[in-house]
Amino acid sequence: MNNIxxxxxxxxxxxxxxxxxxEVDSLILSILSYNDFEGIVPGPGEKGTISLxxxxxxxxxxxxxxxLEDIPFLNEIPDLxxxxxxxxxxxxxxxxxxxxxxxPEATKQFAAVFFKLTNKINYIAFRGTDDSLAGWKEDLQMxxxxxxxxxxxxxxxxxxxxxxxxxxxxxxxxxxxxxxAIYAALKMxxxxxxxxxxxxxxxxxxxxxxxxxxxxxxxxxDMIHTFLPESSIxxxxxxxxxxxxxxxxxxxxxxxxxxxxxxxxxxxxVLANSLTKESLNINTTIRAWVTKLSKDxxxxxxxxxxxxxxxxxxxxxxxxxxxxxxxxxxMIKALKTMDPVTKDHLKDTIDILFQEARKVIKKSIADDFxxxxxxxxxxxxxxxx
Numbered sequence: 361m362n363n364i365x366x367x368x369x370x371x372x373x374x375x376x377x378x379x380x381x382x383e384v385d386s387l388i389l390s391i392l393s394y395n396d397f398e399g400i401v402p403g404p405g406e407k408g409t410i411s412l413x414x415x416x417x418x419x420x421x422x423x424x425x426x427x428l429e430d431i432p433f434l435n436e437i438p439d440l441x442x443x444x445x446x447x448x449x450x451x452x453x454x455x456x457x458x459x460x461x462x463x464p465e466a467t468k469q470f471a472a473v474f475f476k477l478t479n480k481i482n483y484i485a486f487r488g489t490d491d492s493l494a495g496w497k498e499d500l501q502m503x504x505x506x507x508x509x510x511x512x513x514x515x516x517x518x519x520x521x522x523x524x525x526x527x528x529x530x531x532x533x534x535x536x537x538x539x540x541a542i543y544a545a546l547k548m549x550x551x552x553x554x555x556x557x558x559x560x561x562x563x564x565x566x567x568x569x570x571x572x573x574x575x576x577x578x579x580x581x582d583m584i585h586t587f588l589p590e591s592s593i594x595x596x597x598x599x600x601x602x603x604x605x606x607x608x609x610x611x612x613x614x615x616x617x618x619x620x621x622x623x624x625x626x627x628x629x630v631l632a633n634s635l636t637k638e639s640l641n642i643n644t645t646i647r648a649w650v651t652k653l654s655k656d657x658x659x660x661x662x663x664x665x666x667x668x669x670x671x672x673x674x675x676x677x678x679x680x681x682x683x684x685x686x687x688x689x690x691m692i693k694a695l696k697t698m699d700p701v702t703k704d705h706l707k708d709t710i711d712i713l714f715q716e717a718r719k720v721i722k723k724s725i726a727d728d729f730x731x732x733x734x735x736x737x738x739x740x741x742x743x744x745x
Contacts, residue, residue: 361610361623361630364388365443371627372447376477379449381530382627383585386483386560387619388444390534393473393485394437396423401458401473404520409454409476416445433618440620453477457521460487461513467497468509470540472517480527481557486514486544488535488564497666499536502565503598504658514540515547522552530558534619535594538564542584546576553580561586563595563617572601589616590632591639606632613638 367384376385392412400418402408419441428435444450457474471487489499501508522529531541538561545556561584571577586604588595594617595604607629611621623630653661 361608363610363620363622363624364391365440365620367624367627368443368447368450372444372449375448375452376481379627381477381481381483383560383587383629384624384627385449386530386532386585387534387562387587387622388440388450389475389483389485390488390532390537390560390562391437391440391619392444393471393487393533393537394434395419395441396460397455397458397473398460401455404457404459404517405524406456409456411451412441412453412455412475413445413451415455416441432615433620436620457517459513459517463509467501468513469498470510470513472514472540474521474525476525476527477530478527481530482521482525482527483530483532484518484521484541484544486531486533486537486540488533488537497662499565500662500665501659502539503568504655504662506568510536510540511543514544518544519548519552522548522555528555528557530560531556532558532560532562533564534562535564535617538562538586538595539567540564542577542580543567545580545583546571546574556580556583559584561595562619563588563592565594566598566600569599572599577601587622587629588635589622590634591616591636593617593639593643597643605629606635608632 364384364387367388371379371384397415397419399422400415401410419438423438425435425438428438454476455473456476457472459473460471462469469489473485473487475483475485477483498508498510502511518529518531531545532538533541541559542561542564545553545559548556559580564586566572567577581602584602586595586600586602587607588600588604589607589609589611591609591611591613592606593614608623608631609616609621610623611618615621
C-alpha cells in the first residue's frame with residue numbers, strides 16, 4: 361500500500377502556488393515538526409528564514425539521530441525530512457520560528473515550527489508527543505486540567521506569529537499537536553481568528569465536554585479537519601467535537617497511530633467506513649472508568665502512574681525500553697502502596713497496554729514466520745532447478 365513517502369514521489373514536482381495544500385501535505389508538515397531543528401531554523405522573533413532543503417542538509421551534517429533507532433515512527437522522521445527536502449514542493453519552503461521546550465518539573469513538552477507556503481499562506485506545525493515522559497504525562501493531564509502547559513504555549517506562539525507575519529494561517533499537528541492546533545485557534549480573539557482558514561488534527565486527543573460545547577469551539581468547528589486511523593486510541597480520548605474521517609492503515613492496533621502506516625491515494629487518504637471493533641471496545645473500556653473518576657481522582661491516577669515510571673530514573677520512552685526490568689520492579693513496589701481505587705484503574709490501564717502490545721508482538725512473529733517460510737520455499741525451488 362502507498363503512504364506519504366510514495367506521495368512525495370507523485371506530487372513532489374508541484375509547488376504550493378500551482379497546487380494548494382491538501383490533507384496529505386498537512387500531515388507531512390506536521391511530522392516534520394518532530395525533527396530537532398535547534399541551531400538550524402531561526403527561533404521565534406529571530407530574523408530570517410531557511411529553506412527546508414538547506415535545513416535538511418545542515419541537519420544531516422550536525423544531528424545525531426542514533427538514539428531514535430529503536431523507536432518506531434520517530435526513527436522514520438529524518439528520512440521523511442531528507443526526501444521532502446529533495447522535492448520542488450517542500451524543498452523551497454521557508455522555515456522559521458522553531459521552538460522546543462521540555463521541562464519535566466513543569467510537565468511541559470512543546471515544540472512548533474513555522475512554514476511559509478506561499479506569499480499569502482502560512483502553516484504552523486505543532487509537534488505531537490515525542491518520547492519524553494513529560495510529554496506523555498502532559499497528554500494525560502488533559503483529562504482533568506483546564507489548560508496544560510503546552511496548550512498555553514501554543515496559544516502564545518500562535519498569537520505572536522499572527523501579529524508578526526502577513527497572510528492567512530493554517531494550523532496543524534499529529535497526535536497532541538492536533539489538539540494544540542485546535543486549542544490555539546479557539547483561544548484567539550476574533551481579529552486573529554479571522555486569519556486562520558483551516559485546522560488539521562491528525563489523530564490528536566479531543567477535549568473535555570465543556571470545551572467542545574463552548575462558543576469558542578463552535579466558532580472554529582467548520583475549519584477543523586480531523587483524521588483518525590481505523591484503530592484509533594489516542595484520537596478517541598476525550599471528546600472530538602466535530603465530524604472525523606477514518607483513514608485506512610496497514611498497522612495493527614496501537615501502531616496505527618504511526619502516520620507512516622496511513623494509506624494514501626493521489627492527494628488524499630484512503631478512507632474506511634468505520635473504526636474497528638477493537639478500537640471501539642478499547643475506548644469504551646477506557647471511557648467507562650475515566651468518566652467515573654473525579655478530577656482529583658484522575659490527578660491521583662496520573663501522578664501514581666508517573667511516580668512508577670519515574671522510579672526507573674528514565675526521562676524518555678527509549679530509556680524505559682532499555683530499563684524495562686527496573687520499570688517492572690518499580691511498578692510492583694508502587695502498587696503495594698496505592699489506594700485500592702487508583703490501583704484498580706492503574707491495573708486496567710496496564711492490562712490494556714499489554715493486551716495491545718501482545719497483538720503487535722504476535723503479528724510481528726507471524727510476519728517473521730511467513731518471511732522464513734517464503735525464504736525456505738525460494739531456496740527449495742532453486743535447489744530443484
